[in-house]
Every structure is written in C-alpha cells, then in structure tokens.
Amino acid sequence: MEKVLAGQEWFWEKLNHYLAKSQLKHSKQRNFIIEEFLAMDSHVSAEELYSQLKNRDHNPGLATVYRTLNLLKDAGLVDQKQFSDGKSVFEVMAPDSHHDHLICLSCHKVIEFENEEIERLQELVAKKHSFKLTKHSLELFGHCSDCVKTL
Ligand SMILES: [Zn+2]
Ligand SMILES: [Zn+2]
Known part of the structure; x- marks a missing residue:
C-alpha cells in the first residue's frame, strides 16, 4: 500500500480511478516514484526526481521516471511546464488551486x-x-x- 500523506488523499484517489479506467495495474516501483515526487517541492524536473530516488537507494532508470510523470500528466494530476532553457518541470495540479x-x-x-x-x-x-x-x-x-x- 502506498504511503499517503495528509492532504494527498485526493491525488491517490484520482490516480486509482485513472489506473482502473485505463486497465493499468498498480506497481510498487511506480508508487515509490510518485511518493518521492509528492514529498518534493513543487516544480520538479524528471532529472531532479531521478537523482532524489538515487539518493534513496532506488534506481528505477530515467526512462521509468519519465514514464511515471507522463502517466500522471495523462491522468490530469500534474502539469508540465517549460520554464527556461528547455528545462521542463512537473507540478501537482491540486483541485481548486491555481497560481x-x-x-x-x-x-x-x-x-x-x-x-x-x-x-x-x-x-x-x-x-x-x-x-x-x-x-x-x-x-x-x-x-x-x-x-x-x-x-
Ligand atoms: Zn507552481
Ligand atoms: Zn534570481
């Protein structure tokens, strides 16, 4: 079971819904990547998430990190933004919160x-x-x- 931080219940609920709808299974590795992503500050790049995972002795591979973030994007849970120098960052799209x-x-x-x-x-x-x-x-x-x- 994933580690759900307070205030993030909606995120996992929406993700579960999306996975069921897309007939995708939960994966332990994917959940771990998502947990780390949620624990980080907003505006995280795939590379930053990848090195954070490495620090935590997890080595899912950059392609898997990208795949996971793209899945969250498809699920409408994160937004991908191009801020500068071609650096692409991801941030959680909390409901009713816009900035x-x-x-x-x-x-x-x-x-x-x-x-x-x-x-x-x-x-x-x-x-x-x-x-x-x-x-x-x-x-x-x-x-x-x-x-x-x-x-
Ligand atoms: Zn922001
Ligand atoms: Zn400055």
Whole structure:
C-alpha cells in the first residue's frame, strides 16, 4: 500500500480511478516514484526526481521516471511546464488551486503568485473573443530581487 500523506488523499484517489479506467495495474516501483515526487517541492524536473530516488537507494532508470510523470500528466494530476532553457518541470495540479509564476532567468528561482484581477481580466479577454477558456498558464520572466542586485 502506498504511503499517503495528509492532504494527498485526493491525488491517490484520482490516480486509482485513472489506473482502473485505463486497465493499468498498480506497481510498487511506480508508487515509490510518485511518493518521492509528492514529498518534493513543487516544480520538479524528471532529472531532479531521478537523482532524489538515487539518493534513496532506488534506481528505477530515467526512462521509468519519465514514464511515471507522463502517466500522471495523462491522468490530469500534474502539469508540465517549460520554464527556461528547455528545462521542463512537473507540478501537482491540486483541485481548486491555481497560481501563476515569476521565473528568474539568473538563478532559476520560481515564485508563485495569485492575482484575482489578472484572472478576471483573462476571462474578460476570452469572453470578448467568444473563446471558451479551459485553462491558462502565465509565466513572467526576469530577475529576482537577489539577482537584480548583481546585474
Ligand atoms: Zn534570481
Ligand atoms: Zn507552481
């Protein structure tokens, strides 16, 4: 049985549902990879997850890590984002929680923010174009407060 952290019940429930629907079996290895992923900070790359697993004496292979993250993506549980330099990160899509990102081009720090007015304006723009909005992703690039001092 997987180790379920508080507040992550919805994640495993949705995953179980997806696996059943897709007629996929649970695998111990996959569960371990997912547990480690959930225990990490948000915005994790496949490579970071892979080295974290290695530190924990698990060596599933990078291809398996990718396959697992892609499965979570197909299940609608994680979002894949391209933040900078072709580095692709994954983050959990918690229900009813939405945020956008400020990305530092110097130190690659990612700051999350929520702004109701931006959200509202985006809906307004879509409406003006009779565009049915299903999701959005907003990334602002620049230099964080630490890095801007050394520019
Ligand atoms: Zn920075
Ligand atoms: Zn985020």
